[in-house]
Amino acid sequence: MKRLLGRSVLSVCMLMLALAWGGPAAAATGDLVGTVHFSQNCGSGIGVGIAYDGAGHLWVSCYHSNPDLLRTDATTGVVDQTYNITNGLGAVAYDATRNGLWAGWGVGQPAGTVMFIQLDATKTVSGSNVAFTAPQDVVCGLDDGMAYDATDDTLYISDDCSTVVHQHTTAGVPIRNIPWAGSGCFNSGVGIGGSLLFEGSDGCSHVWVVDKLTNVPAFDFSTAVPGDPNFRDEGLTCDTETFAPTQVMWSKEAFSPNRAAAFEIPMDTCGVGGQPPGHGPPANLTLAPATATNQVGEQHCVTATVTDAGGKPVAGVVVLFSVTGANSASGTGTSPTDANGQSEFCYTGTAVGNDTISAFADTNNNGFQDQDEPGGTAQKAWTPGPPAQLTLSPHADSDPVDAQHCVTATVTDAFGNPTPGITVSFSVSGSVNTTGVRVTNANGQAELCYQGPALPGSDAITAFADTNGNGAQDADEPSDQATKEWVLPQNTPGCKVTDGGRITAANGDKATFGSIARVSASGTPSGAQEYQDHGSAANLNVHSSVVLAVACRGNKASVFGTATINGSGSYDYRIDLTDNGEPGAGADKYRIRLSTGYDSGEQVLAGGNIQMH
Numbered sequence: 001m002k003r004l005l006g007r008s009v010l011s012v013c014m015l016m017l018a019l020a021w022g023g024p025a026a027a028a029t030g031d032l033v034g035t036v037h038f039s040q041n042c043g044s045g046i047g048v049g050i051a052y053d054g055a056g057h058l059w060v061s062c063y064h065s066n067p068d069l070l071r072t073d074a075t076t077g078v079v080d081q082t083y084n085i086t087n088g089l090g091a092v093a094y095d096a097t098r099n100g101l102w103a104g105w106g107v108g109q110p111a112g113t114v115m116f117i118q119l120d121a122t123k124t125v126s127g128s129n130v131a132f133t134a135p136q137d138v139v140c141g142l143d144d145g146m147a148y149d150a151t152d153d154t155l156y157i158s159d160d161c162s163t164v165v166h167q168h169t170t171a172g173v174p175i176r177n178i179p180w181a182g183s184g185c186f187n188s189g190v191g192i193g194g195s196l197l198f199e200g201s202d203g204c205s206h207v208w209v210v211d212k213l214t215n216v217p218a219f220d221f222s223t224a225v226p227g228d229p230n231f232r233d234e235g236l237t238c239d240t241e242t243f244a245p246t247q248v249m250w251s252k253e254a255f256s257p258n259r260a261a262a263f264e265i266p267m268d269t270c271g272v273g274g275q276p277p278g279h280g281p282p283a284n285l286t287l288a289p290a291t292a293t294n295q296v297g298e299q300h301c302v303t304a305t306v307t308d309a310g311g312k313p314v315a316g317v318v319v320l321f322s323v324t325g326a327n328s329a330s331g332t333g334t335s336p337t338d339a340n341g342q343s344e345f346c347y348t349g350t351a352v353g354n355d356t357i358s359a360f361a362d363t364n365n366n367g368f369q370d371q372d373e374p375g376g377t378a379q380k381a382w383t384p385g386p387p388a389q390l391t392l393s394p395h396a397d398s399d400p401v402d403a404q405h406c407v408t409a410t411v412t413d414a415f416g417n418p419t420p421g422i423t424v425s426f427s428v429s430g431s432v433n434t435t436g437v438r439v440t441n442a443n444g445q446a447e448l449c450y451q452g453p454a455l456p457g458s459d460a461i462t463a464f465a466d467t468n469g470n471g472a473q474d475a476d477e478p479s480d481q482a483t484k485e486w487v488l489p490q491n492t493p494g495c496k497v498t499d500g501g502r503i504t505a506a507n508g509d510k511a512t513f514g515s516i517a518r519v520s521a522s523g524t525p526s527g528a529q530e531y532q533d534h535g536s537a538a539n540l541n542v543h544s545s546v547v548l549a550v551a552c553r554g555n556k557a558s559v560f561g562t563a564t565i566n567g568s569g570s571y572d573y574r575i576d577l578t579d580n581g582e583p584g585a586g587a588d589k590y591r592i593r594l595s596t597g598y599d600s601g602e603q604v605l606a607g608g609n610i611q612m613h
Contacts (some may be wrong), residue, residue, distance in 0.1 A: 001527075001597070005435075007088050007594050009355040010457050012039070018317075021490045025138045025465060026599065028264065029219060029221050029265060029266055029334070030207075030221025030222055030223075030245075030263055030264065031263065031264040032189055032225060032226065032261060032262070032263060032264075033243050033246055033248050033249075033262045033263065033264050034242075034243065034261070034262045035228070035259060035260065035262070035263075035281045036058070036072075036074070036075070036076075036259065036260055036262075037076040037077050037257060037258070037259045038058075038070065038072050038077045038258040038259065038260075038444040039059060039072070039077055039078050039079045040070055040079040040082070040258065041258045042060075042062030042065045042070075042086075042256065042258060043062060043064075043065035043066060043067075043112075043283075044062060044063055044064040044065045044156045045048070045255060045256040046062070046063040046065075046254055046255045046256075046415055047060055047062040047063060047065070047233045047252070047254065047257060047258060048061065048090060048091055048093065048106075048142065048143075048188075048189075048234040048235050048252060048346075049061030049090060049091040049092035049103065049104070049106075049146065049234075049252065050189075050234075050235040050236070050237050050249060050250055050251075050252035050260055051092045051093050051094040051101055051235075051237045052074060052094060052237045052238065052241075052242070052272060053094045053119070053123050053272075053273070053453060054094070054241065054272040054280070054281055054441070055123045055208075055271055056073065056074050056075070056241070056242070057071050057072060057073065057074060057123055057574055058071075058072045058073075058074045058237070058250065058260065058516065059071055059072070059092055059094065059101060059294075060072055060252070060258065060260075061089040061090065061091065061103060061106065061235075061405060062088065062089065062106075062206075063088050063089070063090065063094045063106040063107060063142060064087070064088040064106065064107040064108075065087070065088055065170065065266055065433040066084045066087050066090065067082040067180075067610050068083070068084055068085055068087060068088050068089045068108060069083040069085050069089060069092075069101075069103075069117070069125070069176040070082050070083075070245060071083075071084070071123070074239065074242045075242060076158040077138075077259075079544075080394045081124065081125075081269050082458060083125050085103065085108065085115060085117060085125075085128050086108025086109050086115065086553070087107065087108040087431040088106040088107035088108035088109075089103045089104070089106045090103065090104030090105050090106035090142050090143030090144065090146070090445070091103070091104045091143045091144055091146035091157075091158070091189065091234070091235045091432055092104070092146055092235065093146040093147050093148045093155070093274070094148070094272070094273045094274070095116075095148045095273055095274055096150065096272060096273025096274060096275050096281050096282075096314075096316075096363070097150050097152070097153070097273070097274065097278055097314075097316040097317050097318065097325040097336060097362060097363060098116075098274075098318070098363060098365045099118070099119050099120075099121075099123075099363045099364040099586050100116055100117055100118045100364065100365075100588070101116070101117040101119065101258070101309070102114060102115070102116055102117075102131070102148055102155055102170075102310040103115040103117055103145025103146070103429040104142075104144075104145075104157060104387055104444065105138070105141070105142065105143050105513070106142055106143065107142075107605055108142075108260060109130070110133070110135075111138040111141045111142075112130050112133045112134045112135035112137060112138045113133050113136065114130070114133065114134060114143075114155070114157070114168075114172065115128055115130055115131060116128065116130045116131040117366075118130055118364060118366075119223040119364065119402060120364065120370075121180075121364075121370055121372045122168075124195050129586045131170065131171075131172065131499065132168070132171060132172025132228060133172065134157065134166065134168060134172060134174070135496060136160050136166075136174070137157050137162075137166045138159055138220075138471050139159045139161040139162040140159065140160035140161035140162075141160065142159070142160040143157060143158070143159055143160070144158050144159065144160045144187070144188045144200075144202060144234055144235070145157065145158030145187065145188055145189040145190035145199075145200065145234075145235065145236065146158075146188060146190065146198075146235070146272070147190040147191050147192045147198075147236070147276035148192065148273065148278070149192040150271075150274035150275050150315045150317070150336070151194065151274075151276055151315045151316060151338075151339055151402060152275065152316075152478050153169065153170050153217070153292045153316050153336045154167055154168060154169055154170065154175060154364055154543065155167070155168045155169075156178075156190045156192060156197065156419065157190075158187050158188060158189065158190045158199075158200075160186070160188075160202070160274060160286065161182040161186055162180075162186060162187060163179065163186055163187055163200075163539045164177050164178065164179060164180060164187070165178040165179075165180060165187060165190055165197070165199065165486035166178070166434055167418075167445075169298035172204045172529075178197070178212075178215060178384070180199055180208075180217065181199050181208040181209045181210045181521060182199060182204060182206060183204075184201075184203045184204050185201050185202050185203040185204040185590060186202040186203070186232050187199055187200065187201065187202065187444040188200040188202040188232075188233055188235075188236075189199055189233055189235040189236035189251065189252065190236060191236040191237060191238050191249060191270060191548070192212065192238075192269070192271075192274055193238060193265075193269045193270030193277050194268075194269070194271065194276040194277045195211060195212055196209050196210070196211065196212060196218055196269055196270070197209070197210050197211070197520070198236055198238075198249060198265075198270070200234065200235075200251065201223075201232075201233065201416050202232070202234070202235050202300075203232055203502055204232075205221075205222055205223045205224040205231070205232050205251065206220060206221070206222055206223060206233075206235070206519070207220060207221055207223055207233065207251070207263070209221075209222045209269075210427065211214075213484050217268070217371060218296075221263060221265075223261065223263055223530055227259050228259075228261075228423055229251075230253075230255070230388065231251075231253050231259070231261060232252065232253065232254075232437075233251035233252070233253075233261075234251070234254040235251075235252040236249055236250065236252075237250045237445050237613070238247070238250075238265075238271060238272060239262065239272065239328075240270065240271065240272055240278075241272070242262070243262060245267075246472075247264070247265055247266075247268070247269070247270065248263055248264055248265060248275070249262070249263050249265050249270065250262050251263060254593060261542045262370070274316060275308075275314060275315065275316070276315055276339065278310075278316075279308050279313070279314055279315075280308035280309055281308060281311045281314070281363070282306045282307070282308065282317050282361040282363055282373070282374055282376055283307065283308050283309040283313045284306070284307045284308075284311075284374050285304055285305070285306050285307075285319070285359060285361050285374040285375055285376045286304070286305050286307075286310075286376050286558050287302050287303070287304055287357060287359055287376045287377065287378035288302065288303050288305065288378070289302065289378065290378050290379065291378065291379045291380075291381075292378075292380055292381070293380075293381040293382075293383060294349065294380070294381075294382060294383070294580065295382070295384065295385045295386075295413075296349050296352060296383070296384060296385045296415050296417055297348065297349075297350065297385045297413070297414060297415065297600045298349075298350065298391050298439075299325065299347070299348050300344050300346065300347060300349065300380055301340050301344055301345065301346040301356050302321070302344070302345055302346075302359075302378050302380075303343070303345075304319045304321070304333070304337070304342065304343050304344075304359045305337075305340070305341050305342050305343045305401055305464045306319065306337050306342075306343075306361050306461050307341055312341075312342050313337070313339070313341025313342070314337060314341045314361075315336070315337050315338060315339050315340075315341060316336045316337060317335070317336055317337040317341070317362075317363065318332055318335045318336050318361070318362045318363075318365055319332060319333060319337060319345075319360070319361055319362065320332060320335075320343075320359065320360055320362045320367065320369075320437065321337045321345040321358070321359045322357075322358050322359075323347060323355050323356070323358075323378075323380075323544045324356050324358070325353060325354050325355035325356050326349065326351040326352060326353025326354060326355055326382060327347070327350065327353075327382065329347040329354050331345060331347075332345075333345030333346070339600045345357075345359070347484065349380070349382040350415040350417075351382065351415065351417065351595060352382050352383060352417040352418075353381075353382060354379065354380065354381050354382075355379070355380040355381075355382065356377055356378075356379060356380075357377060357378045357379070358375065358376075358377050359376055359377075359382055359593075360373050360374065360375030360376075361373050361374050361375070364498075364590065369500055371514070371539065384412075384413045384417045384418065384419040384420070384444075385413035385414055385415065385417070385419075386413060386467065386476075387412070387419050387422055387465040387467055387477070387478050388412065388413050388414040388478060389411070389412050389413075389414075389416075389478050390410070390411050390412075390424070390464060390465050390478040390479055390480045391409070391412075391480050392407055392408070392409055392461065392462060392463055392480040392481065393407070393408050393410065393482075394407070394482065395480075395482050395483075396405050396482065396483050396485075396516075396526075397482075397483075397484055397485070398482075398484070398485035398486070399452060399484075399485075399486065399487070400452075400455055400486070400487055400488065400489040400490070401453055401455060401456060401486050401487070401488070401489065402451070402452050402453075402454065402489075402561070403451075403452045403486075404448065404449055404450070404451055404452065405424070405434065405450060405451075405452055405459075405484055406447055406448070406449040406599050407447070407448055407449075407461055407463075407482055407484075407584070408445050408446070408447045409424045409426070409438075409446045409447075409448075409465075409480070410443075410444055410445050411424065411440050411444045411446070411465050411478070412444055416444070417444075418440070418443050418445070419440060419442025419444045419465075420440050420441060420442045420443070420444055421439060421440060422439065422440045422444070422446075422465050422466075422467060422515070423437060423438075423439055423465070423466045423467070423469055424425060424437070424438050424439070424440060424446040424463050424464070424465055424466065424555050425437055425463065425464055425466045425471065425473075425577050426448040426461065426463045427447075427460070427461070427462050427463070428459050428460070428461050428484075429451060429459065429460050430458050430459035430460050431452070431453040431455070431456075431457030431458060431459050431486050431611025432450055432451070432452065432453050432456060432459050434449040434450050436450075437466075438539075438550055438552045446463075446578075448463075452484075452486050453486055454574050454593050455486075455560075455572050455574055455593065455595055456486050456487055456488055457486050457573065458483060458484060458485050458486065459483065459484040459486070460481065460483060461481065461482040461483070461484060462480070462482075463479060463480060464477050464478065464479035465477050465478050465479070470535070482489070488508050488558070489560075490549075490551065490556065491523045491524070491525050491549050491550055491612060492519055492550060492551050492552040492553075493519050493521050493522065494519060494520075494521055494550075495517075495518065495519045495525045495557065495612075496516075496517070496553070496612075496613040497516070497517050497518075497559070497577055497610065497611065497612050497613065498511065498515070498516045498517040498610075498613070499513070499514065499515055499516075499580070499585065499588075499590065499608070499609070499610040499611070500513065500514035500608050500609065501513060501514075501585070501588070501590065501604055501605045501606070501607050501608015501609060501610070502605070502606050502607045502608055503590055503603035503604070503605060504603060504606060505533055505537075505538075505600040505603065506600055506601030506603070507533075507537035507538055507601060508537055508539055509533045509534055509535055509537045510533075511532060511533045511534060511560075511600060512531075512532050512534070513529075513530065513531045513532070513575075513592070513608075514530050514592060515527065515528060515529035515530060515544070515559070515575070516528060516555070517529070517547055517550045517559045518550065519550045519552075525548060525549055525565075526547055527547040527550070527559070528544055528547070529542070529543075529544035529547070529559060529599075530542065530543055530544070530577060531563065531592050532573075533600075538566050538598065539545045539585065540566055540598070541561055541565070541566050541567070542563050542564070542565055542571075542573065542592070542594070543564050543567075544562070544563045544573065545561065545562045545563055545564060545570060546562055548560050548561045548562070549558060549559040549561070552612065555578060555579045555580065555612055556563075556576070556577065556578050556579075557576075557577045557579075557612060558574060558575070558576050558577075559573075559574070559577070560572070560574050561573055565594070565596070571593065571594050571595045571596055572595035573592060573593070573594050573595070573599035574589070574591075574593045575590070575592045575593075576590075576591040576593075576602065577589070577590060577600075577610050577612075578610065579610045582609070583609065584603060584605050584608055584609030584610050584611070585605050585606065585609070586605065586606075587604065588603070588604070588605045588606060588608075588609060588610040589603065589604055589605070589610075590603055590610065591603065
């Protein structure tokens with residue numbers, strides 16, 4: 001709007017409400033399709049901004065005025081809502097992605113200030129804020145042109161008295177300066193249509209259309225309005241609905257009377273609210289894959305595809321993702337959506353179980369899903385990862401001889417999740433030597449139980465997750481070790497047993513024995529034991545050095561201690577005695593075991609007697 005302050009401001013007057021049609025149905029680019037006179041003028045008599053919101057409204061901004069923003073009916077021009085944002089706005093552009101208006105500077109804020117005006121689902125202003133400042137774009141102090149491009153979430157800004165269009169991110173970061181394609185005056189309003197940039201003119205009544213990336217001309221058209229010689233285009237906005245199926249570019253006259261004209265543009269060369277041509281606002285959101293299964297620790301990515309009511313992808317939409325269930329995560333992924341209407345969100349699950357992934361198109365960027373914001377869900381199942389840790393429990397333990405010992409191996413993945421169905425190989429060495437193979441249950445656990453030895457001692461227990469089933473531990477197969485101590489049984493206070501007699505040992509030798517063992521009332525054991533194997537398989541004479549424990553159970557007694565063999569050394573012994581009544585011969589039973597490995601076996605007395613007292 002060249003020489004802004006040099007033109008007189010027209011007086012505000014009452015206007016007839018009218019929609020003036022440019023003759024017969026338009027049939028070519030640049031044909032005048034209709035004009036609209038708004039029912040309220042700007043207080044200053046100047047207003048350059050116009051934006052169509054896809055809901056039948058044209059938003060008109062006013063320079064140096066209160067109110068400075070009018071919502072009008074696109075067909076009748078009736079103003080049904082007014083707002084004062086900053087006491088003066090420049091050009092405006094509707095952002096269908098955020099459901100709001102971008103507004104340039106127009107006295108109410110320092111030159112170069114870009115505002116964002118939030119709308120709610122009813123297209124009513126719900127708030128506003130300063131988005132960023134771009135003082136480098138200022139020439140004459142009024143923003144004549146503003147356009148939003150949803151395909152890359154950028155803004156195009158055209159200041160008064162300038163021949164350059166400036167592109168910024170919506171955070172205000174400058175991207176590039178685009179030379180105006182026209183000649184003979186200055187650039188003015190701007191509009192975006194997919195790959196095309198519409199560039200108006202301040203005083204030339206013409207719109208030039210170029211490739212937004214290469215600046216190569218695509219087409220152009222006149223914006224002269226028959227019967228309205230003072231009409232010249234300032235703000236531009238795309239409208240694919242008001243004159244459907246004809247699509248138009250609205251051009252706003254800056255001076256009162258407050259009015260705009262609609263000119264035909266080629267089909268699908270422009271979209272509402274910065275959307276690519278032929279696209280409506282978000283109506284549907286789908287997530288893919290709808291279901292999936294992964295091991296924990298793997299990354300899972302889900303793609304949200306946002307489409308309009310006609311199934312066409314909608315670019316530039318911020319999608320909010322959230323994960324609930326076994327795992328939790330949230331974010332916007334690769335938002336805003338790309339030209340295919342897609343945004344990808346990835347996360348890594350660490351807990352076994354099921355997740356629900358939810359997403360919605362946050363068109364007004366309030367962080368909550370409103371009634372008109374489409375959403376969708378997907379399901380995700382996480383299974384355990386490969387075994388990473390094996391833990392034996394108990395890690396250290398002790399029990400009396402003869403007891404059963406059970407050890408549990410718990411196999412988990414790198415995140416501590418139980419891993420069922422894993423083969424665990426156990427090995428026991430020491431007082432007891434045994435092995436076992438078990439498979440983990442749903443809790444990732446496998447148990448090995450074995451019987452303790454006859455004599456005191458200790459075991460080393462090892463186990464590993466044999467994930468490949470080859471029976472040998474490989475470098476990536478976790479393992480653990482545990483220990484087991486076998487101790488003497490408790491003494492039985494008051495127990496006393498005497499014995500003497502002969503047996504035939506398991507090796508076939510004749511053997512004789514005689515002993516006494518007792519436990520005091522206070523629990524102190526004492527006694528003496530002697531056993532002689534007369535050969536020829538073994539020739540040994542066992543004399544007890546000390547009695548360490550005497551355990552009595554009914555008619556049975558077990559005596560533990562250390563002894564010499566053939567007069568030397570110190571060896572553990574265990575003698576098991578059974579008193580089956582009188583006479584002892586042919587009924588009572590005797591057995592001796594030594595730490596040397598000697599075992600007479602349990603034998604019925606050939607002669608003699610065993611008596612429990």
